[in-house]
Amino acid sequence: MKPLETVPPEANSPASSVPDSIPRDIVRPNLDPNAPSGVRKFYKYIKIFRVTLVERMTYRGDFLLGTFLRFVPMATTVLLWKSIYDSSGRKSLGGFTYRQMIAYLLLTHISRMFSSMPGLAGGIARDIRDGTLKKYLLQPLDMIGYLISYRAAHKAAYITTSAFPYAIIFWICRSFFDVPSWTTIPAYAVSLALAFVVGFAFEACVGMIGFWFLEVTSLLYIVMTLNFFISGHMLPLDLLPRFWANLLESLPFQYMAYFPAIVFQEKIQGAALVRGLALEAFWACFFVVLARVLYARGLRRYGAYGG
Amino acid sequence: MIDRTLRHARLIASLGRYTLAREMSFRGNYLVKLSVELLWLFILLAFYKTVFMKTSTVATWTEPQYLFFVGCHFALNGLIETLFMDGCVDFTELVRTGDLDFILLKPMDEQVLVTCRKIDWGTSLNVVMGGVVMALALYQMNWRFDPVRAVAFVVTFVCGTAIAYSFMLALTSFSVWLVRNQSLMEMWWLFSSLARYPREIFRSLAWAEPLSFLFTYILPFLLVVNVPANVMVRVFDPATVAFTLAATAASLWASRMFFRRALRSYRSASS
Numbered sequence: 277m278k279p280l281e282t283v284p285p286e287a288n289s290p291a292s293s294v295p296d297s298i299p300r301d302i303v304r305p306n307l308d309p310n311a312p313s314g315v316r317k318f319y320k321y322i323k324i325f326r327v328t329l330v331e332r333m334t335y336r337g338d339f340l341l342g343t344f345l346r347f348v349p350m351a352t353t354v355l356l357w358k359s360i361y362d363s364s365g366r367k368s369l370g371g372f373t374y375r376q377m378i379a380y381l382l383l384t385h386i387s388r389m390f391s392s393m394p395g396l397a398g399g400i401a402r403d404i405r406d407g408t409l410k411k412y413l414l415q416p417l418d419m420i421g422y423l424i425s426y427r428a429a430h431k432a433a434y435i436t437t438s439a440f441p442y443a444i445i446f447w448i449c450r451s452f453f454d455v456p457s458w459t460t461i462p463a464y465a466v467s468l469a470l471a472f473v474v475g476f477a478f479e480a481c482v483g484m485i486g487f488w489f490l491e492v493t494s495l496l497y498i499v500m501t502l503n504f505f506i507s508g509h510m511l512p513l514d515l516l517p518r519f520w521a522n523l524l525e526s527l528p529f530q531y532m533a534y535f536p537a538i539v540f541q542e543k544i545q546g547a548a549l550v551r552g553l554a555l556e557a558f559w560a561c562f563f564v565v566l567a568r569v570l571y572a573r574g575l576r577r578y579g580a581y582g583g
Numbered sequence: 584m585i586d587r588t589l590r591h592a593r594l595i596a597s598l599g600r601y602t603l604a605r606e607m608s609f610r611g612n613y614l615v616k617l618s619v620e621l622l623w624l625f626i627l628l629a630f631y632k633t634v635f636m637k638t639s640t641v642a643t644w645t646e647p648q649y650l651f652f653v654g655c656h657f658a659l660n661g662l663i664e665t666l667f668m669d670g671c672v673d674f675t676e677l678v679r680t681g682d683l684d685f686i687l688l689k690p691m692d693e694q695v696l697v698t699c700r701k702i703d704w705g706t707s708l709n710v711v712m713g714g715v716v717m718a719l720a721l722y723q724m725n726w727r728f729d730p731v732r733a734v735a736f737v738v739t740f741v742c743g744t745a746i747a748y749s750f751m752l753a754l755t756s757f758s759v760w761l762v763r764n765q766s767l768m769e770m771w772w773l774f775s776s777l778a779r780y781p782r783e784i785f786r787s788l789a790w791a792e793p794l795s796f797l798f799t800y801i802l803p804f805l806l807v808v809n810v811p812a813n814v815m816v817r818v819f820d821p822a823t824v825a826f827t828l829a830a831t832a833a834s835l836w837a838s839r840m841f842f843r844r845a846l847r848s849y850r851s852a853s854s
Contacts, residue, residue, distance in 0.1 A: 354788070356784050359642040360634055360641050363643075364637050364638035366637070370637070495615075497615070505626045505629065517633075
């Protein structure tokens with residue numbers, strides 16, 4: 277059985293799918309009619325964010341339990357890596373000491389907290405398949421804008437509610453961490469924010485394939501399973517043979533787990549850090565543009581059957 | 584007794600044929616499910632290959648021995664998922680909707696009907712894939728056929744499956760009280776993650792020793808894969824095999840009692 281780490285706890289909560297009907301006050305925000313149209317357009321996405329946030333906070337107990345449970349297997353991972361380091365007789369493997377390795381594996385949880393988008397691609401494909409996508413076409417609402425507001429609210433709720441258990445777990449594991457310099461923190465924050473955009477736009481692109489193939493669930497499983505390894509969630513990419521490490525470091529998947537973690541650990545600094553962040557920003561823009569193009573092209577093929 | 588057992592065996596075979604026919608209605612989907620499992624196995628093997636490029640042993644297990652352990656875990660987990668997982672996950676829904684009434688009214692054992700109702704053929708080849716990995720490991724270590732070890736392996740593999748099944752049944756039973764038991768898979772994964780590694784890793788840190796004792800002698804989940812893998816490729820200890828047999832009997836009995844106790848608390852939701 278694949279580990280549930282491929283499916284973050286958000287996916288288990290009942291509100292992980294887009295509702296069939298969008299609340300009326302979102303589409304017609306109660307806003308001064310004289311306000312500029314740009315403000316009115318933006319305001320409705322703020323409303324979507326707020327409504328979704330309230331909805332998500334209803335299940336905060338579930339979040340807390342789920343987050344704690346998620347870290348229990350981390351105990352066996354710590355033991356496994358301790359055994360690996362002890363057996364190898366080496367202090368460093370692939371440039372990571374034992375402490376750094378455990379810190380890395382914990383930090384990938386933070387990376388995935390930002391980059392994973394459970395149910396996003398499947399939800400888009402389902403809307404296309406059963407015809408409910410037309411709810412975005414009949415109302416003055418952009419689908420990608422709606423989804424990004426919805427996901428941002430999910431993430432805000434998840435990060436808020438899981439902050440407490442995460443703080444406890446990271447405090448217990450504090451001996452594994454080196455405190456980063458003050459210049460690293462903004463770079464880490466930027467890498468996480470971009471990880472969110474890369475994760476969102478990449479999953480949206482996968483979901484858009486539903487315009488061309490009716491059933492993409494199986495494809496999703498393959499992509500997500502593969503992503504778990506090639507994003508560096510299982511182990512740092514530096515441990516792989518040089519050829520594979522170079523190959524995976526040139527792909528965008530590393531930005532969903534590996535890259536933010538090594539930024540925090542200051543394994544990438546100076547010009548290399550700036551170049552890494554620029555590349556991450558490039559991939560974020562690339563996937564956003566690709567999602568837009570796929571959506572525009574897909575709509576031309578869309579038949580709006582069912583729904 | 585024999586009649587009853589045969590009747591249940593026939594029932595499981597019929598359910599198996601029915602679920603296979605359903606699965607084959609979507610052959611493309613079935614093939615993709617298999618390819619996902621195959622991909623996951625390759626990822627696991629890539630992970631351990633990478634680890635063994637840095638060290639020759641992990642917690643005293645050599646690479647071929649560890650490969651055998653991984654194959655054993657993959658096969659055993661595949662067997663559990665094929666036979667019982669879908670039925671157990673579905674139990675929550677049966678309780679919530681009150682459809683459990685229809686199962687309780689049937690002239691068959693409720694536990695068999697609940698847990699074996701949905702055979703998932705999509706994970707069935709995991710057993711074969713795990714078997715291939717184990718065979719590859721035995722070939723790598725030039726294993727010479729030993730009938731005693733082979734028989735002990737089969738027996739302890741069945742015992743491991745039975746212990747894992749008992750834990751799954753106990754977790755499933757909680758659905759009666761919780762009504763919504765959405766975290767069953769998560770809880771199951773927590774337990775199965777314990778079985779995924781050799782018991783020796785618990786000796787690497789002092790705080791883990793009590794956990795090793797707890798999950799070996801009180802909640803014997805660490806025996807599930809460790810014992811069959813050990814008897815085949817490492818130490819064959821008859822005392823451990825005997826203890827595993829006793830633990831299996833105790834787990835099956837305790838989980839059945841717990842399941843029946845849960846059923847007594849069930850209040851139909853449909854009327």
